Amino acid sequence: MTAEEAVQKFLEWMATEKRASPLTIDAYRADLARFLGFMSEHLDGLPDMAGLARVSLRDFRAWLAQEQARSAASRMRQSTPDRAARTRARRVSAVRSFFRYLARRQGVENPAIALLATPRSKKPLPRPLSxxxxxxxxxxxxxxxxxxxxxxxxxxxxxxxxxxxxxxxxxxxxxxxxxxxxxxxxxxxxxxxxxxxxxxxxxxxxxxxxxxxxxxxxxxxxxxxxxxxxxxxxxxxxxxxxxxxxxxxxxxxxDHVTPHALRHSFATHLMEGGADLRIIQELLGHASLSTTQRYTLADEARLLDVWSRAHPRAQKTAQPREGTRD
Incomplete structure (x- = not known):
């Protein structure tokens, strides 16, 4: 089996057994094509199944370094740093999932992929409407x-x-x-x-x-x-x-006012009205409570912004008191 055939079988497995969405499948297909394209040049030829098992941590890091360089060039044109980091993190996740599939379903193990660090990105806080x-x-x-x-x-x-x-x-x-x-x-x-x-x-x-x-x-x-x-x-x-x-x-x-911002508004306005975080999690269908907790952080950021603009002691430039010189 070639590496490309293995990728196709992996994507079919993702669609049928993991029930991944078509958008996820398309993203993983593109990410794995980039990975195999790099490895084909880096290793002087597209690796076969045995070659995939021999890809070293140094090879994985070389691939990730190229992705970071491409992200930096793209960021000069349009992308934000956080968005670029999220994209790289998704690509690492795609490659890691692929190698996990190879180990479990094809008997091809490569322990080096587990040592590859995932790029960290700062998740943006929800921005609801009033x-x-x-x-x-x-x-x-x-x-x-x-x-x-x-x-x-x-x-x-x-x-x-x-x-x-x-x-x-x-x-x-x-x-x-x-x-x-x-x-x-x-x-x-x-x-x-x-x-x-x-x-x-x-x-x-x-x-x-x-x-x-x-x-x-x-x-x-x-x-x-x-x-x-x-x-x-x-x-x-x-x-x-x-x-x-x-x-x-x-x-x-x-520009952040989109249909998805209405979902953020729903959650934020419920929380401001005193709704329990667990209830909001169930209503939104979040698998993890940590995802829902972002609305708490967003509310804290909003309160801090109001405080910094309204409290006299928070003003950046202190006003001179009466009877004193400038």
Whole structure:
């Protein structure tokens, strides 16, 4: 078996047994192609299975050094340091997962990969919208739509994103049949990352908007997408993102205001209202509590910013007291 054939078998295993998303599969395919391309030049030829077992820690570090050099060149043009580090970390993860697969499924072991350090990156804190802006999104974006159907659809979609804290992909993957649990019990069954299901309670205002949209939906078939595009197929995420870009430009809001920012807003506003962190974790479908705890750090950063701007003792330039000289 060649190294390229091993990569293909690994990607098939990721898709079928690990149920990795198509985006993850595509990213791993590109990352492993870069890795094998480097090793082909570095080792004067594409290694076979035995050659993969002999790749040394020095070879792995040489590959990572080249990735870092490429990231530095790319950063000069557009990328941020944290984004470049996250990309390198993902590529190391792809290569490490590949070699773990070779050891478990193909009998090809290489202990050197375990000694390769993963590049560290600073995870950005969530940047939510204000309560006022988040509440304005559904109605304002709906007003920008070009047809009555699109207005009803977009209003329901963006209200669902903020009201339930869904990822855009989770909302767009819903079908009409998924409203069955909403009507009977007031919850939606959401299929999240890794095909993990969770039940999300739906606020009355969101439920009313979804039921109103259901009555205007162009297709009666239960298997039809809940949010269709103009041609009847499933609405693409790029369409929703474009609608929000147009709205934020008119509203004068920064670039971080995206559909995913509504998910951040959902979690942040719940936390500010006193919701338990574990409950927020379940609602968002986070596998780890540490991911949810980022909202605590974001809130602390916001409070510190308010304090530094408002407290007299926090001012950078002290004002002279009355009766004293400058």
């Amino acid at each position: 309560v006022t802006d988040a509440k304005a999104v559904p109605e304002d974006i709906a007003e920008l739509a070009h047809t009555p159907m699109a207005r009803q659809r977009d209003g329901a979609l963006f209200l669902l994103l903020y009201g339930c804290g869904l990822r855009i992909s989770e909302a767009l993957n819903l079908n009409i049949a998924d409203l069955g649990t909403l009507i009977s019990s007031g919850v939606l069954r959401i299929c999240g990352k890794g095909n993990k299901e969770r039940l999300v309670p739906v606020l009355p205002a969101v439920q009313q908007a979804l039921e109103a949209w259901r009555k205007q939906h162009p297709s009666p078939a239960p298997e039809s997408p809940l949010f269709p595009g103009v041609r009847g197929g499933r609405l693409q995420a790029g369409v929703a993102q474009k609608a929000m870009r147009e709205w934020r430009a008119l509203a004068g809001l920064p």
